[in-house]
Amino acid sequence: MSGDRGAVELEGVTKRFGSMVAVDSVNLSVKPGEFLSLLGPSGCGKTTTLRMLAGFEQPDSGFIRISGEYVQGVPPYKRDVNTVFQHYALFPHMTVAENVAYGLRQKGVPKSEIAAKVAEALDMVQMSKLAERKPRQMSGGQQQRVAVARALVNRPSVLLLDEPLGALDRKLREEMQIELKLLQSRLGITFIFVTHDQEEAMSMSDRIAIMLDGHIEQLGEPETVYEHPSSAFVAGFIGRNNFWQGVATEHGIRADDGTEFVASRPEEDVPNGQPALAAVRPECINLSAERPADSNNVTAGVVAGVSHFGDVLQYVVSVKDRDLLVLTPRAHAARFQQDDNVFCHWSADDVYLFSARQADIVMTDGDEEIHDN
Ligand SMILES: Nc1ncnc2c1ncn2[C@@H]1O[C@H](COP(=O)(O)OP(=O)(O)O)[C@@H](O)[C@H]1O
Numbered sequence: 274m275s276g277d278r279g280a281v282e283l284e285g286v287t288k289r290f291g292s293m294v295a296v297d298s299v300n301l302s303v304k305p306g307e308f309l310s311l312l313g314p315s316g317c318g319k320t321t322t323l324r325m326l327a328g329f330e331q332p333d334s335g336f337i338r339i340s341g342e343y344v345q346g347v348p349p350y351k352r353d354v355n356t357v358f359q360h361y362a363l364f365p366h367m368t369v370a371e372n373v374a375y376g377l378r379q380k381g382v383p384k385s386e387i388a389a390k391v392a393e394a395l396d397m398v399q400m401s402k403l404a405e406r407k408p409r410q411m412s413g414g415q416q417q418r419v420a421v422a423r424a425l426v427n428r429p430s431v432l433l434l435d436e437p438l439g440a441l442d443r444k445l446r447e448e449m450q451i452e453l454k455l456l457q458s459r460l461g462i463t464f465i466f467v468t469h470d471q472e473e474a475m476s477m478s479d480r481i482a483i484m485l486d487g488h489i490e491q492l493g494e495p496e497t498v499y500e501h502p503s504s505a506f507v508a509g510f511i512g513r514n515n516f517w518q519g520v521a522t523e524h525g526i527r528a529d530d531g532t533e534f535v536a537s538r539p540e541e542d543v544p545n546g547q548p549a550l551a552a553v554r555p556e557c558i559n560l561s562a563e564r565p566a567d568s569n570n571v572t573a574g575v576v577a578g579v580s581h582f583g584d585v586l587q588y589v590v591s592v593k594d595r596d597l598l599v600l601t602p603r604a605h606a607a608r609f610q611q612d613d614n615v616f617c618h619w620s621a622d623d624v625y626l627f628s629a630r631q632a633d634i635v636m637t638d639g640d641e642e643i644h645d646n
């Protein structure tokens with residue numbers, strides 16, 4: 274078993290609530306010491322998956338192994354895992370040190386050992402100095418650090434984290450992302466990290482499992498899911514994309530707005546004449562004042578807006594009856610202003626082609642939805 278310490282395996286795991294299938298025959302193998310994120314929109318089954326690993330829910334079918342052991346019927350406190358929730362739920366009347374010690378005391382760990390373990394856990398999250406504070410005397414980020422210390426004090430092989438940074442403001446969240454990632458690589462503990470924030474998953478994970486409607490849509494390293502999304506859903510959920518709906522042609526797609534695009538890297542084999550979606554990332558679209566020499570994948574438009582983001586310029590370009598999002602490095606020679614006439618063009622290598630069966634669920638980064646039909 275020792276070779277499997279920290280490994281987590283799900284085989285055909287299904288969970289229903291009444292007639293609704295929350296988790297649908299999920300297979301997943303997490304390696305010891307891996308940082309794996311479950312990423313997906315609200316309601317896709319992330320929390321339910323985590324709760325089955327923790328032992329708070331039982332699968333209706335399928336098997337779970339943690340550190341090489343089948344955990345069917347094993348109660349939460351006997352599993353080699355611990356959980357950090359979004360709402361840290363520290364005991365308000367206890368100090369930081371007492372909060373961290375609580376689980377050890379319940380387990381009957383000798384007093385002499387408790388102090389040393391608590392000190393070590395607080396040191397891991399750099400909270401030793403605040404050991405005597407009460408939760409209400411600390412910021413949200415500090416409270417969440419204590420929650421992490423409390424979960425780590427038993428030295429589980431696997432830490433389950435359910436949107437642990439979701440309640441923090443952006444700046445603090447970014448700091449905590451770096452801290453958690455460092456902590457994880459230092460301790461070598463397996464992290465299964467639930468988030469609906471694709472940037473968070475991209476920046477922290479060794480691999481990401483992108484979930485949709487209870488199943489894993491794609492599993493891979495951040496670069497892979499970004500570069501080779503297996504479906505239009507993933508292409509829209511990871512990073513940003515411009516989508517066109519249309520019909521597959523021999524060389525690419527004939528979009529519903531009449532434009533024809535050439536695609537040299539179909540991600541899915543879409544038969545000619547079938548409904549298709551083309552996706553082009555905003556950073557893959559070039560803008561120019563003159564019509565480019567290559568006549569493929571060119572469309573004329575008008576700059577509707579320019580925004581500055583650090584070293585990147587973001588353009589919104591009105592093209593026919595829709596807007597395109599275009600990102601260019603600030604250092605780029607050509608700069609455009611609102612109302613400028615421009616040509617948008619892109620390489621056939623940068624056109625992803627998908628079958629359009631999922632057109633209705635294509636999303637950009639969470640807050641905005643594109644309904645192509
Ligand atoms: N205890 C429950 N009873 C009934 N339905 C539930 C329960 N828990 C979760 N669900 C449903 O299961 C689906 C998945 O939920 P959840 O795992 O919480 O998703 P996520 O964490 O990805 O937002 C949702 O449709 C949710 O409403």
Ligand SMILES: [Mg+2]
Pocket residue numbers: 319320321
């Ligand atoms: Mg959830």
